[in-house]
Amino acid sequence: MTQSRYHRSHFLTSAPAVKDAPPDEGAEVAFAGRSNAGKSSAINTIVMQKNLARTSKTPGRTQLLNFFEVDPEHRLVDLPGYGYAKVSAKQRGTWHRVVEAYLAERQSLAGIFLAMDIRHPLTDFDCLMINWCGELGLRAHILLTKADKLGRGAAKATLLQTERALREGNDVRTTVQLFSSLDRTGLDQAHATLDDVLGYG
Template sequence: MTDPNRYARVDFGGSVARLAQLPPDTGREVAFAGRSNAGKSSALNAVTGRRGLARVGKTPGRTQLINLFELGDDRRLVDLPGYGYAKVPEQTRRNWERLLASYLEQRQSLVGVVLILDSRRGLTSLDWQLVELLQPTGAALHGILTKADKLSRGQAAKALESVRGELGRAGVDATLQLFSATHGQGIDDLHGLLDEWYGWADIP
């Protein structure tokens, strides 16, 4: 049975600007990735029940480094740099993208990626780039369609099926769900999936 308190006990493990600064490539890591302003920080805060864990603000693009959060037992949550935010210097954006790609391609302890998608936008070209980077790695992919509370039930269901159809037609193996950090929608489902990825699903 899922223990939400397991995620509330998370500790900040530092920020890194280069892969060489990461902790030893052992254990299990789950990365949260997504387009800037898609709701990544809010999702991380909702999953852990720690409102101030990841910085949330009106200005997107706050995550400029890889942020690590320790769950214990050699398991980590990883907050990857948001992508697609235009109001930063070109060189800065390139550095973010290079860091993101290198992490996805090289990190052996990465067991899964939670892809943050704004339910009102669906998959963007930048999201597809991340999906394509992830495919050769063998890491699992789970998409959460955030801000579902801003859509009617019918619209939200349609958005979910649209993304599912796009991924299916591209031959991408992924799971999906609706999510609202504001209303707490989908948090229990995401906890259950994370338990499986971390190998906690069968531990009482």
Template sequence: MSQLLERAQYLLSAHNARQLPADVGSEVAFAGRSNAGKSSALNALTRRNALARVSKTPGRTQQLVFFQVTPDAHLVDLPGYGYAKVPMDLQAHWQAFIDQYFRTREALKGLVVVMDIRHPLREYDLQMLAYAVQRGLPAHALLTKADKLGRGQQMQTLQKVRKELSGMYGDSVSVQTFSGESRQGVDEARTVIGSWLGLNPSAPGPGAA
């Protein structure tokens, strides 16, 4: 069941391919621009307030951080992007590392892209979605911080983003509104992630619409 996500605990951080855990089981990766609410989303989905650090300094995640849900199921927090004040060579290293991860990682079963609902579909978001689509992996967009908008604005943005993503990627990318603060959309997202990780016996598996 997706409630197993509550068992998530820190496993390791990888700065290069040699430090990655064995390429077995199932993984779901999380990507998002700095300050999009990725850490808050991970904490809300696992009901662990401090699983992923919520930093006041955007761009703090500088490695691939693995959280173990079961011995065969993991969540992977990808480096944030946007405001991180890091040298260009380090940014180039991240780019090459993540590119290799997406191209070669057999355990990777899906990608969650976290976007601030007030600023969706930025260049980085589309780049990460493209990684998943090119690999034939399903992707799910979380429009976070939905509590910052009224219900009407939420639905308007959701419809717009859904239409744009459908035009670009067909049914490869699903989308929903989400708020770690109010817990809006948490159960829906947990169901999607749980199915990708094989935690929902009765739910459709990876690749299902």
């Protein structure tokens, strides 16, 4: 049931600001991450569609709040990437303010899936987002993306190191998993976590 549920996801709307978002009801999970961390590819893999979320090798391609409907009561949201992007500082600032407003104001937001390139986890921007989730009482789940870029042992070691870093920071709520859009590593776990955060079952 889980796979068919997300496979039915479809594009709902793009919003340049929170005021332009769909009605604030039901539950939604937002996907965040540093530019080019594989965030949009992760969404496409999770919904088992090739081009639902736009992907690009150019950092900063996602510039709006993009809403995808799983069913009338549940949505996925692709947030603008943070960190490096080949755009002006003014434009980056605008995107960040939109994301800040969304996280603080959106009542239907149930949690964040945070995409991190497994080769560069827990950057300053990532840690800021995790802390922010903690302050707002939001569930945070980390996808260590591009896990296929490392050998199995190295990937597992990075997973354990990330979990240890969170514990040392007294973060016991944030969960972490390996994920690969190329070979679908971690897809079942991602579906199960989404089900939990969105309140299915």
